[in-house]
Amino acid sequence: MIETREGYAPQKPETLAAYLSGIDTVRRILGGRPEQWSIAEVGDGNLNLVFIVKGPQGGVAVKQALPYVRLVGESWPLPLSRAHYEHTALTEQARLTGALVPKIHHYDETLALIVMELLEPHIIMRRGMIAATEYPRFAEDISTFLARTLYFTSDLALTADCKKALIGAFAGNTALCKITEDLIFTDPYRVAELNRWTSPQLDAYAARWREDGDLKVAVSRLKLKFLSSAEAMLHGDLHTGSVMLTKEDTRVIDPEFAFMGPMGFDVGAIVANVLINFFAQDGHEEQAGERDSYRDWVLSTLEQIMFRFRDKFVALWRESPTGDAYPASLFAGAEGEARLDIERQAYMDRLWADTVGFAAAKMIRRILGLAHNIDLEWIKDEDRRATCEARVLTLARDMMVNTARYPSISAVVDAARRVRQEMKHY
Template sequence: MIETREGYAPQSPETLSAYLSGIERVRNILGGDPSRWRIAEVGDGNLNLVFIVRGDAGGVAVKQALPYVRLVGESWPLPLSRAHYEHMALSEQARLTGRLVPEIFHYDETLALIVMELLEPHVIMRRGMIAATLYPRFAEDISTFMSRTLYFTSDLALPAGRKKAMIAAFAGNTALCKITEDLIFTDPYRVADLNRWTSPQLDPYAARWREDGDLKVAVSRLKLKFLSSAEAMLHGDLHTGSIMLTPEDTRVIDPEFAFMGPMGFDTGAIVANFLLNYFSQDGHATSPGERDAYGEWVLATLEAIWTSFREKFLALWRENPAGDAYPASLFQGAEGEGRLETERQSYMDRLWADTVGFAAAKMIRRILGLAHNIDLEWIGDKDRRAVCEARALILARDMMVKPGDYPSVSALAERARRVRRDVIRY
């Protein structure tokens, strides 16, 4: 049943001007006569309405939750409360990372609506990477975002009471978690009405994945970790479609899937999206080898992201060991610190293994599940697209079933290079 709430109504360009004109801060940002404000609905995502509003002095972005999944329609109801969790996550991310998220100007709980900074001339990263744009700051920025949001909301940094309060605060975001649980960890491995793939080219792959017992056990282990491991506050949907940037500035957007979960889910999402883009390059090339240099930039940036993230996370742990996990009183003196440092390194190794597995799940769902990546979808030739997708599926299956074969990000990058050279037969 579609959720109703007293006072809620979906906004339109015709109604939004009157609403925003009543908010002093927003009115001052936009400037001029509200009747001259220019408003366009630009949402191209799966769930929400998104408006860009421009006035004489400036602009804002407005995001409003709908009571259903926009991609599917009213047959798939969705609670408006997801805007509450997005606002809460954005506020916490801003506290921890500053300008790596957009500034919030206004939040309306009743309308499930957030007015925020208009990011210009920023573009969605996924679109920029399809166009082979270089982003030299990205590895530095996203590793900072992930290390600070994950470390400072974990038991490594928080007293147990504060951590449990965060778990309670996000516990109600069950509908968004359920989408993840089904669309990522379950549906691609069974017959499901919403699944889709490049057919008939990938029909044999989809059939084999549904019959692969090793793969289904591996993804179920990941699902169990997603369900049960409240390690830190996650963005929950940290892909290249949730990042707006220029070569000089990075902003992370759209954390409505935020919850307390396993860190590797966020880090794995970034790894997955870089690998999917890497495999898509041959589909976008207009001549042999045209995209090789950009593909190498993608893999080099992927390596830099994980390497920087690991270094920054470890530095935060050494400098801010305030959490109730690994009490300092247990690791006194040089010997104790040495033992703790060994454990820190082992912790990061375990997190990398989780990252590899979750990345694999993300890659598979974007090819065999409901919501796909335009990195691959925008390859017009279905045969070329299917070759790129098949290579990604081959690597993802190996990553999920044998994560121990990928002890480092460099090993993963090298394996991706080899798979990209594979001859694909359907």
């Protein structure tokens, strides 16, 4: 049953201008009179309405939650409160990372609506990567975003009371977490009505995944960690479709899935989506090998993200050990610091192992689950697409079941190259 609240109504271009004209900040940004503004609904995601509004002086983006999953329709209700959690997450991310997220101009709790900075000439990163565009700042910016948002919302930086308050602030975002719990960790491994894949080419893969006991145990362990490990504030849906950028500027958007969870989930999401794009390049090139240099850039960028993330996270821990975990009083002096530094590296190794598993789960869900990536979906030749997807599935299964084989990002990159070379056909 669809539930709304008093005063809520989905906006349309013809109603939005009147609404925005009553907000002083927005009116000043746009300039002119409402009848001079252009408004277009441009949402191409799975959940929400998104409007681009432009006036004589400038523009804004407007995002409004719908009381159901847009991809599916009213048969799948969804609470409007997700806009509250997105606003809360964006506010915290802005405090921690500055201009790596869009600026918020206005938030309306009743309408579940956020007015924010219009990012131009930024484009969705996934679209840029499909077009083989290199982004020289991305590794630096996304590693900073990950390190700062994860470290400063963890027990390493927060006192226990502050950490528990943050857990409480996101505890109600259960409906969005439920989507993740089902669509990523459960449905691809069972018969589920909304599952889909490239058929008949991948029918055998889908059947094997449903019968693979080792894989189901491994993904269930990851699901348990997702359910129970409130390590830090997560974006919750950090893929290349949640990044808008130019070659000079990077912004992370759409944190409505935010909650307190295992750090490796966010890091793994980035790893997964970059790997998916690497494998998808074969489906987008007109002549074999013409994108070899871009494939090299993709994998080199992935390595740089992980190297820089690890270095930045450890550096923050050394500089700001303000949390109740690993209290400084236990590690005083040179000997104590040396012992703690060993533990820091062990902590990062454990985080990396989680990252490998969560990345694998993210890769599999984009092939066998409900919501797919345009990296692969836009490959018109179904046989070529299936070959790319089969490579993704093959690497992902091994990463999830045999995580110890991947002690570093370099091991993952080497395996990706090897799988691509060895698998000539689905």
